[in-house]
Amino acid sequence: MGSDRVEMPSTGTLGAVAASVSRVLDSLSAHDCTPETCDTGYAARCPAHADDGLSLIVDITASGLVRFRCRQRCRVHVILARLRLEFEDLFR
Ligand SMILES: [Zn+2]
Numbered sequence: 001m002g003s004d005r006v007e008m009p010s011t012g013t014l015g016a017v018a019a020s021v022s023r024v025l026d027s028l029s030a031h032d033c034t035p036e037t038c039d040t041g042y043a044a045r046c047p048a049h050a051d052d053g054l055s056l057i058v059d060i061t062a063s064g065l066v067r068f069r070c071r072q073r074c075r076v077h078v079i080l081a082r083l084r085l086e087f088e089d090l091f092r
Contacts, residue, residue, distance in 0.1 A: 019092065020065075020066050020090055020091060021066060023089055024058060024066050024083070025058075028042075028044045028047075028056075028058075031047050031082065031083055032045070033045040034054075036054065038057070040059050041058045041060040042057075042060075043057055044056045044058060046072065046074055047079060047082035048075070049074055055071040055072055056069070056079065057070075
């Protein structure tokens, strides 16, 4: 009871990045999208179309944002809806 300060881990921004990335990867795995590491981040089966390859590229930008790119041009909000994620989940 001697302190009302909450000790924060020193990871700072990196901790937030890891949270958003791991949340996305968890959702992809839970929806059978089998994420795998690739050059720019991860590749996974797209949950928004019938995908028998790894059409969904999950980019992790230098600033720590998660970005989806589907080779079939599925819209991000459709992908997010299938994964039961909110747009904000990519940033926090
Ligand atoms: Zn797609």
